Amino acid sequence: MSAHLSPFSSRLVGFSKRLTPDSTKYPTMLSVKDQVLIAASISPVPIGPRQTVTHDGSRVGVFLKKFTKDSTPNLVSTVFRGLPNPRGFEDVGIFNVTLPKGETVFTLTERFRTDKSLAKIPPDKWSPNHVLIPAPAGGWCPHGPPSPIPAIPTSHPVGSPGAEITVIDSGYIWRPQTWGPNPLLPLCSNVYRREADWLHLNATGTLGQWQPGTANVVDANGDGNLDELAGHANFVAGVIAQQCELPNLYIWNHNSGFAYNAAFDNFSTEAAICRSLVMSQQHRATPVIQIGHETAVFGQVVSVVWGLAFQRIEAPLNRNLSTDVVLTAPAGNEGDKVRRYPAALHDKYPFVKVVASHDWGGNRSTWSNHGPWVTCSAVGEKVESTFLHVDMPPEDPPKAPHDFTVNSWAQWNGTSFAAPKVAAQVAARITSAANAGQAWAALSACTCLSNGDIGIIFPF
Numbered sequence: 001m002s003a004h005l006s007p008f009s010s011r012l013v014g015f016s017k018r019l020t021p022d023s024t025k026y027p028t029m030l031s032v033k034d035q036v037l038i039a040a041s042i043s044p045v046p047i048g049p050r051q052t053v054t055h056d057g058s059r060v061g062v063f064l065k066k067f068t069k070d071s072t073p074n075l076v077s078t079v080f081r082g083l084p085n086p087r088g089f090e091d092v093g094i095f096n097v098t099l100p101k102g103e104t105v106f107t108l109t110e111r112f113r114t115d116k117s118l119a120k121i122p123p124d125k126w127s128p129n130h131v132l133i134p135a136p137a138g139g140w141c142p143h144g145p146p147s148p149i150p151a152i153p154t155s156h157p158v159g160s161p162g163a164e165i166t167v168i169d170s171g172y173i174w175r176p177q178t179w180g181p182n183p184l185l186p187l188c189s190n191v192y193r194r195e196a197d198w199l200h201l202n203a204t205g206t207l208g209q210w211q212p213g214t215a216n217v218v219d220a221n222g223d224g225n226l227d228e229l230a231g232h233a234n235f236v237a238g239v240i241a242q243q244c245e246l247p248n249l250y251i252w253n254h255n256s257g258f259a260y261n262a263a264f265d266n267f268s269t270e271a272a273i274c275r276s277l278v279m280s281q282q283h284r285a286t287p288v289i290q291i292g293h294e295t296a297v298f299g300q301v302v303s304v305v306w307g308l309a310f311q312r313i314e315a316p317l318n319r320n321l322s323t324d325v326v327l328t329a330p331a332g333n334e335g336d337k338v339r340r341y342p343a344a345l346h347d348k349y350p351f352v353k354v355v356a357s358h359d360w361g362g363n364r365s366t367w368s369n370h371g372p373w374v375t376c377s378a379v380g381e382k383v384e385s386t387f388l389h390v391d392m393p394p395e396d397p398p399k400a401p402h403d404f405t406v407n408s409w410a411q412w413n414g415t416s417f418a419a420p421k422v423a424a425q426v427a428a429r430i431t432s433a434a435n436a437g438q439a440w441a442a443l444s445a446c447t448c449l450s451n452g453d454i455g456i457i458f459p460f
Contacts, residue, residue, distance in 0.1 A: 018265060019131060022106050022298060029296050031105050031128035032269060034205065035076065036097055039125040039304050040090045044073045047093045056121055063118060067111055068098045077199060077208040079271045079305055080312065083278055087316055092305045094129065094199070094271055096206050105129075106298050113299065127303035131267045132293035132341075134170055134232050134330075134416045141414030142333050142367040145226070145394035146235065146387055147401050149411050152183070153384045155242035159428025162189055163247045165240055166280045167420070168196075169292035170268060172233030172253040173216050173388060180389030183408045184234065187241035187386070190248045194283075196276045198255070199265040210275065213255050213266055218390050226392040226402065235412055236292055236420045238386030243424030250284050252276040254293075268293050273342075274309040281313040287436040289327040290423040292416050294340040302341050310349060321351045323437035328423040330415035331356040337371035344373050353440070355419035357381065358457060368415055376444070379455045380418035384411050422456060 022029040040047050041054060044061030053061070064073045074096040081091070097108065105128040113123045134141070174193055175182060184191065198213040218230045237249055254268040254276070265272075273293055280289070297303070314321045329343035331354050339347075343354040357368040357380025364370055365381055387410035391403040404410055422443075429439035444458045 019267070020104050020106075022104075029298065030131040031298075032131065032265060032267065033105065034096050034099065035129040036095050036105055036109065037079070037127045037129050037271060037303050037305055038093045038095055039308070040078075040093065042121055042125050043075075043093050045075055045093075047075055047078050047091055059117060060121070060126075063112060063115060064097070067100070067103070067108060069100060073097070074206050076201070076206065077210065079275055080278060080308075081210060083275070083312075084282060084316070085312070087311075089311045090308055092271070092303075092308060094208070109298055113301070122304070123299070123301045124304040127270070127301065127305070128298050129269045129271055130295045130297055130303075131269055132273055132295045133268055134229060134292050134294070134414075141412060141416060142365070145228070145396065145400050145402070146231070146404075146410035146412040148404050148406060149384055149409050150406070152407050152409055153242075155187070157241075157243060157245040157428075158425070159244050160431070161246035163244045163424070163427035163430065164250070164284070164286040164288070165244075165247055165423055165427050166250045166252065166284070166286045166289045167233060167237060167240070167292070168252045168254070168273060168276050168280065168289070169233035169236050170254045171216050171227075171229040171231055172237070172251050173218065173231060175389055180405060181408060182389075183386040184238055184241060187238065187246070188249055189246040191237070191251065192249070192284075193251045193253060196252050196254045196268075196272060197279070199272065201265065208265070216253065216255055218388060218392060223395070224392070225395040226390060228395045231388040231410075232416065233292065235385045235387055235410065236290065236416060238409075239383060239417050239420040240290070240424040240427075242385065243421055244428035247424070247427065250280060250286060252280045270295075270303055270305055274305045277309050278312045281317060285313070285317045285319065287325055287430050287439075288423050288427040289325065290420050291327065291329045291342055292419070294330055294332045294343060296338050297341050300339065302345065306342060306345055307348075321349070323435050325351050326423070326426045326436045326440050327352045328355055328419045328426070329353070330419040331369040331374050333367050333414055333416075334369055335367045336369055338369070339371075339373050340369055346375055347373060351437070353422060355415060355422050357413075357415045357418040358455065360455070362455065362457060365413075367413075374459075376422060376456055376458045378418040378421040378457075380415050381413050382411055383413065383417040384409060385417065425456065
């Protein structure tokens with residue numbers, strides 16, 4: 001555990017039984033320690049009732065036995081197990097691997113991608129099961145935790161009531177009435193929340209079942225401090241609700257490592273996020289999707305699981321992703337040019353939009369990730385939105401003001417809060433005569449849009 005990491009990052013890395021960092025290149029890149037994702041087409045064992053192992057799958061099996069000393073590759077579960085699949089799309093196996101001394105899932109992946117006997121297999125068919133969280137560098141979002149604001153800000157919603165947006169994020173807390181006023185409800189037509197599935201494991205971690213997770217709480221570890229990402233999705237939802245008129249929000253909430261229980265993987269892995277993406281659209285196919293997570297990926301090779309998830313939310317639902325859907329995601333807060341996913345999927349899937357942050361003067365935020373892979377930016381500094389009715393010091397320094405009981409609103413910074421502004425502005429422009437793609441075109445036709453504090457800049 002690195003001393004320079006924030007308590008939150010240290011806590012995540014400290015899950016030594018379940019997670020491992022790629023300390024060689026990106027110390028904040030985390031993966032489930034003993035899991036790799038392998039597409040069904042190259043799976044070393046059948047992962048479905050009618051599947052047979054292909055020639056490539058047999059070669060992968062030989063590779064695994066050689067380097068892991070494991071006689072039988074162990075299938076924990078699959079990413080989309082139990083979900084409707086009328087078109088018979090490919091699934092992805094979640095494999096538990098036995099690692100020899102000195103090996104990690106990252107070095108094993110490197111061996112797989114450089115093995116000459118496997119040269120014809122696309123590298124994205126095998127991947128570590130990366131962990132995605134809204135603030136992978138720790139230290140909350142940039143410049144510390146949220147801070148209270150003295151008064152409720154004036155919002156500037158646009159469009160007709162009822163825009164529909166799916167939010168896949170972490171730290172959403174649906175507070176009982178006794179916790180005080182819920183500032184989000186008057187801003188929305190409807191808020192639907194579902195706890196995302198966690199992969200519940202057996203005692204040896206070799207077999208898993210997807211089950212709905214436990215709701216977030218403000219202080220999971222009982223240390224008397226506000227958990228770092230508690231309220232993150234509450235804040236995102238409020239950002240959206242201030243930009244478009246009385247939206248319908250469908251929130252799929254990930255716990256992101258708050259709970260302390262080795263019996264399940266409650267981390268927001270690529271497998272879990274992609275599963276939520278498919279489940280959310282099977283529940284309610286929305287034209288706008290906002291995903292609040294990001295990660296660098298090992299070797300800059302993104303897992304095939306994303307493309308397979310996109311298949312499942314397109315054809316079976318009778319829509320064309322390029323015209324009927326816009327998916328927004330934050331560029332990340334590390335201040336570099338390294339592509340972060342899922343945002344950087346824009347390179348291959350243009351309906352995905354990468355959102356960076358700029359300040360109130362239109363200058364790139366110093367901490368915002370950037371580069372030619374970014375689609376646009378919005379103001380991500382000193383954003384004001386709905387938070388929690390809580391008076392509790394933050395888990396990480398600095399120990400900023402922390403009494404949010406006056407009105408349950410807060411001010412916060414991050415690309416996490418720039419991206420939902422763009423999502424909301426797209427949703428507000430969708431009408432019976434304009435689909436999501438046309439709404440995006442209308443929005444991006446403005447080189448600089450000013451609506452309240454939004455300030456979207458195209459391109460960035």
